[in-house]
Amino acid sequence: MDQDRVPQVLKMHKPDEDAQITIAGLHIDVLEGAFSWYIRSLDSVVSQDLERRIAHLDVAKGKGKITTMLLVDDYPGIRPSQIAEVLMRDRPATGRIIDPLVKAGHIRREISAEDQRAHGLFITQKGHELAQEVRQIIRDQEEEFFDFIAPEDRQDFMRMLKSAYLNVRKKLK
Amino acid sequence: MDQDRVPQVLKMHKPDEDAQITIAGLHIDVLEGAFSWYIRSLDSVVSQDLERRIAHLDVAKGKGKITTMLLVDDYPGIRPSQIAEVLMRDRPATGRIIDPLVKAGHIRREISAEDQRAHGLFITQKGHELAQEVRQIIRDQEEEFFDFIAPEDRQDFMRMLKSAYLNVRKKLK
DNA sequence: CACCAGTAGTTGCTTTGCGCAACTATATAG
DNA sequence: CTATATAGTTGCGCAAAGCAACTACTGGTG
Numbered sequence: 348m349d350q351d352r353v354p355q356v357l358k359m360h361k362p363d364e365d366a367q368i369t370i371a372g373l374h375i376d377v378l379e380g381a382f383s384w385y386i387r388s389l390d391s392v393v394s395q396d397l398e399r400r401i402a403h404l405d406v407a408k409g410k411g412k413i414t415t416m417l418l419v420d421d422y423p424g425i426r427p428s429q430i431a432e433v434l435m436r437d438r439p440a441t442g443r444i445i446d447p448l449v450k451a452g453h454i455r456r457e458i459s460a461e462d463q464r465a466h467g468l469f470i471t472q473k474g475h476e477l478a479q480e481v482r483q484i485i486r487d488q489e490e491e492f493f494d495f496i497a498p499e500d501r502q503d504f505m506r507m508l509k510s511a512y513l514n515v516r517k518k519l520k
Numbered sequence: 521m522d523q524d525r526v527p528q529v530l531k532m533h534k535p536d537e538d539a540q541i542t543i544a545g546l547h548i549d550v551l552e553g554a555f556s557w558y559i560r561s562l563d564s565v566v567s568q569d570l571e572r573r574i575a576h577l578d579v580a581k582g583k584g585k586i587t588t589m590l591l592v593d594d595y596p597g598i599r600p601s602q603i604a605e606v607l608m609r610d611r612p613a614t615g616r617i618i619d620p621l622v623k624a625g626h627i628r629r630e631i632s633a634e635d636q637r638a639h640g641l642f643i644t645q646k647g648h649e650l651a652q653e654v655r656q657i658i659r660d661q662e663e664e665f666f667d668f669i670a671p672e673d674r675q676d677f678m679r680m681l682k683s684a685y686l687n688v689r690k691k692l693k
Numbered sequence: 694c695a696c697c698a699g700t701a702g703t704t705g706c707t708t709t710g711c712g713c714a715a716c717t718a719t720a721t722a723g
Numbered sequence: 724c725t726a727t728a729t730a731g732t733t734g735c736g737c738a739a740a741g742c743a744a745c746t747a748c749t750g751g752t753g
Contacts, residue, residue: 385678422546433548583738
């Protein structure tokens with residue numbers, strides 16, 4: 348078999364990986380064929396790795412802080428409820444993500460001019476710098492942590508994940 | 521490029537899905553190109569869906585209970601530390617997953633004959649029935665929740681996820 | 694055979710995560 | 724003017740996860 352000509356992503360799967368795999372020497376029953384198992388397991392490892400990378404920053408310890416920082420940096424005046432929708436969290440949860448970022452001086456809350464109930468969120472200079480740092484960390488993780496996927500194969504995996512994500516979001520509405 | 525040779529899963533993605541996507545009308549910055557974003561988001565939705573499906577069972581509310589039930593059903597006498605390795609949790613966490621299953625009468629703990637420090641875990645009749653029910657729920661979710669992936673495409677996505685999972689696990693050791 | 698380092702599992706503590714209900718303030722429809 | 728809906732906050736409770744300390748047992752070594 349001409350292993351060398353097989354695209355990298357496919358090469359990663361030797362024929363025997365399609366046979367039953369074992370985790371720590373154990374078969375995992377129906378979970379071996381379950382998308383949910385792999386997605387859930389991957390999440391756990393990826394999140395741990397990311398958490399390690401941001402441990403020294405104010406966005407550490409919390410799942411939505413990175414997304415929030417980037418959104419506020421990109422959309423001055425964005426409202427918490429919009430962030431909540433992206434994060435798929437309820438408003439209380441989102442408020443509690445924003446609180447420490449405001450306290451740390453990365454984000455400013457202002458009462459919206461058009462709607463006195465709503466807040467507009469704005470990045471500060473300090474916050475903008477943090478956002479830049481965060482962007483680089485995300486890019487680093489993508490490169491370093493997912494280094495086992497050959498550069499030309501990333502597109503394929505990415506497209507599949509993106510499609511799954513978009514489809515799954517539709518299910519929620 | 522010979523598009524016809526491209527695996528089916530890639531066909532799911534129309535060209536315009538490769539353009540910038542928006543979530544709730546917003547662009548998500550570098551996260552749009554980040555594996556971690558999609559993996560983490562998918563996890564959240566998949567886990568919620570699974571949680572809903574098992575809400576009426578004793579394996580509800582907890583991430584490792586399903587895996588534990590299946591492992592104990594398949595490997596009579598298995599030890600908590602082995603389960604911990606599969607779950608990638610520490611032993612205290614694993615013990616706390618097992619506790620309620622023992623209390624509910626699905627699993628029996630026995631002191632191992634060879635090693636008096638260790639416990640062997642055994643399924644009960646009630647537990648075996650629960651395991652069967654759980655297997656069906658997992659299969660149902662795979663079919664119903666991931667119904668947007670064409671049957672012939674599932675293999676490809678599965679292989680990529682499996683490969684990512686196996687590679688990522690290696691990173692931990 | 695006494696000692697000691699290592700391992701299995703448990704308990705306690707702390708921090709975070711996350712959904713729900715209740716509350717205040719404002720907006721909007723009738 | 725009143726009723727209903729929406730934006731955001733606060734309080735609460737429960738589950739998750741990491742860490743340290745503890746008990747109990749093992750297996751190797753002097």
